Amino acid sequence: MSALLELAGVHAGYGGVRALRGIDLTVEEGEFVVLLGPNGAGKSTTLRVLSGLVKPTGGAVRFGGRDITRVPGWRRAGLGIGHVPEGRRIFPDHTVLENLRLGAFPVRRREAKLLAEVLELFPRLAERRDQPAGTLSGGEAQMLAVGRALMGEPRLLVLDEPSLGLAPLKAAEVFRHVKRLHTERGLSVLLVEQLALVALRLAERAYVMERGAIALSGPAEDVAADPAVQAVYLGAG
Numbered sequence: 070m071s072a073l074l075e076l077a078g079v080h081a082g083y084g085g086v087r088a089l090r091g092i093d094l095t096v097e098e099g100e101f102v103v104l105l106g107p108n109g110a111g112k113s114t115t116l117r118v119l120s121g122l123v124k125p126t127g128g129a130v131r132f133g134g135r136d137i138t139r140v141p142g143w144r145r146a147g148l149g150i151g152h153v154p155e156g157r158r159i160f161p162d163h164t165v166l167e168n169l170r171l172g173a174f175p176v177r178r179r180e181a182k183l184l185a186e187v188l189e190l191f192p193r194l195a196e197r198r199d200q201p202a203g204t205l206s207g208g209e210a211q212m213l214a215v216g217r218a219l220m221g222e223p224r225l226l227v228l229d230e231p232s233l234g235l236a237p238l239k240a241a242e243v244f245r246h247v248k249r250l251h252t253e254r255g256l257s258v259l260l261v262e263q264l265a266l267v268a269l270r271l272a273e274r275a276y277v278m279e280r281g282a283i284a285l286s287g288p289a290e291d292v293a294a295d296p297a298v299q300a301v302y303l304g305a306g
């Protein structure tokens with residue numbers, strides 16, 4: 070059986086900057102995978118390749134057994150890739166409900182059912198449904214970004230540093246929700262996160278990137294036990 074997501078030998082860059090130098094990465098159906106690495110390692114670029122914002126200069130991206138390397142970004146949500154971008158990218162002047170509805174564009178017919186599910190999942194969003202999204206707290210705004218991605222009925226939820234700018238307790242709450250989506254609904258997750266220790270506890274498998282390449286990968290507990298990872302990422306060095 071082929072993986073749900075497969076990046077095979079992906080190269081990408083920005084003008085003269087080579088950001089990715091042959092990335093091999095997979096996410097199996099129902100798996101929770103974390104992508105770690107220092108600033109500038111290429112984590113966000115990897116996610117941008119996945120969402121179609123950056124075109125690879127080499128290699129292939131496959132999703133659900135299909136080659137999507139040349140599928141435009143706007144069609145990928147419809148294929149089942151639910152992206153929660155860095156910085157959340159919600160529309161502050163639109164209400165919480167309007168922001169959620171925007172996420173349902175690939176599955177318009179099921180919008181009402183999906184909206185009910187998301188509001189049940191995030192009662193705080195339900196309470197604030199008619200408020201402008203710009204009035205939400207950081208944690209609530211992150212929940213909204215996750216909720217909006219879920220409105221597209223994704224097969225894979227892709228999160229780019231969801232803890233960014235959140236107090237530790239708020240970040241923990243966001244992670245609890247994501248973990249629940251994985252354990253209770255079997256949603257596949259690809260998470261990029263600076264909080265390595267937290268991320269390695271959540272995930273089943275991990276990749277560590279360095280300078281545009283995969284430096285290390287394996288079961289999350291093995292990666293967490295790796296002396297180099299302990300020294301650099303977990304502050305144990």
Ligand code: ATP
Binds near residue numbers: 086109110113115
């Ligand atoms: P961070 O954790 O700091 O977000 P990252 O691992 O996500 O880092 P990327 O943002 O993917 O790293 O960056 C990889 C490389 O590509 C870096 O050298 C970065 O400077 C470069 N880069 C990223 N975005 C651009 C851009 N829009 N234009 C030019 N270079 C870029």
